[in-house]
Amino acid sequence: MTRTAALLLALAAAPAAAGCSAALGGPVSVTDADTLVIGVKPDQPGLGLRTGEGRFEGFDVDVALYVAGHLGVAEEDVEFTAVTSAQREDVLRSGDVDLVFATYSITEERKSLVGFGGPYYVAHQDILVRADEEGVEGVRGLEGRTLCQGEGSNSADRVIEEKGIGAELHEEPAYGDCIAPLLDGEVDAVTTDDLILAGYLAEEPEGLRLVNAPFTDEQYGVGIAAEDVAGCEEVNRAITLMYQDGTAEELLDRWFGDTGLDLVTSVPQFVGCG
Known part of the structure; x- marks a missing residue:
């Protein structure tokens, strides 16, 4: 159980008349944390990947450590835990994690359930196909195709529902599980x-091709408890500083500099807290 969750349970158990919330200085916030549990993806190369030693590495992990340092939490006091797309709201709302850095696109539906700092980067939805696939050069080329997405994601829905493309949906537990079916021809x-796809492309450069035809903006937000407005605002200050001091550009170049993507190194426009 995280420190945040433990404090919330203590507040819930205390008599209402005791005024414990006020005595503890108001709502629990990551700004008061000595340790942090942070949810990241375990299977997205370049973003969040669990290594053979059990460590996590990638752009999301490095950004999380930068933000944690700004909050006054040292690297050795940060615990990373794996989350899937489908788990992100649940682990935040239950207090199992304090923050989520897991290619977590900000949407109105998700904002009704959890809070968001950032975004810390704006990616763009794109398409990954087999290297010998010549019939897909843009989103319209997905008509009649089978698309794979990770459970809990909304990417394929944006193609099928928002773009009106007649494609078939195939779901796997996570995006990393889509790569083998794609290479085997089970999905198209x-x-x-694009940052997620670029990571998989780097691992299978001979077998895969990035179409490089972006068609949406994906605001990567920092998942946080909906009530932690102070924490959200401090996260945004950290992200601003990360871009201003050159760290964001350095991290983007480290993880994606060889992908050919047009990387944006200016501060994203924040969605606002509360």
Whole structure:
């Protein structure tokens, strides 16, 4: 159980007349944390990947450590835990994690359930196909195709529902599980954020091709408890500083500099807290 969750349970158990919330200085916030549990993806190369040693590495992990340092929490006091797309709201709302950095696109539906700092980067939805696939050069080329997406994601829905493309949906537990079916010809394409796809392409450069035809903006937000407005605002200050001091550009170049993507190194426009 995280420190935040433990404090929330203590507040819930206390008599209402005791005024414990006020005595503890108001709502629990990550700004008061000595340790942090942070949810990241375990299977997205370049973003959040669990190594053979059990460590996590990638752009999301490095951004999370930068934000944690700004909050006054040292790297050794940060615990990373794996989350899937489908788990992100649940682990935040239950207090199992304090923050989520997991290619977590900000949407109105998700904002009704949890809070968001950032975005810390704006990616773009694109398409990954087999290297020998010549019939897909843009989103319209997905008509009649089978698309794979990770459970809990909305990427394929944006193609099928928002773009009106007549494609068939195939779901796997996570996006990493879509790569083998794609290579084997069981599905025709994987469509999600270009940073995610670039990581998989780097691992299978001979077998896969990035169409490089972006068609949405994906605001990567920092998932946080909906009531933690102070924490959200501090996260935004950290992200601003990360871009101003050159760290964001350095991290983007480290993880995606060889992908050919047009990387944006200016501060994203924040969605606002509360």
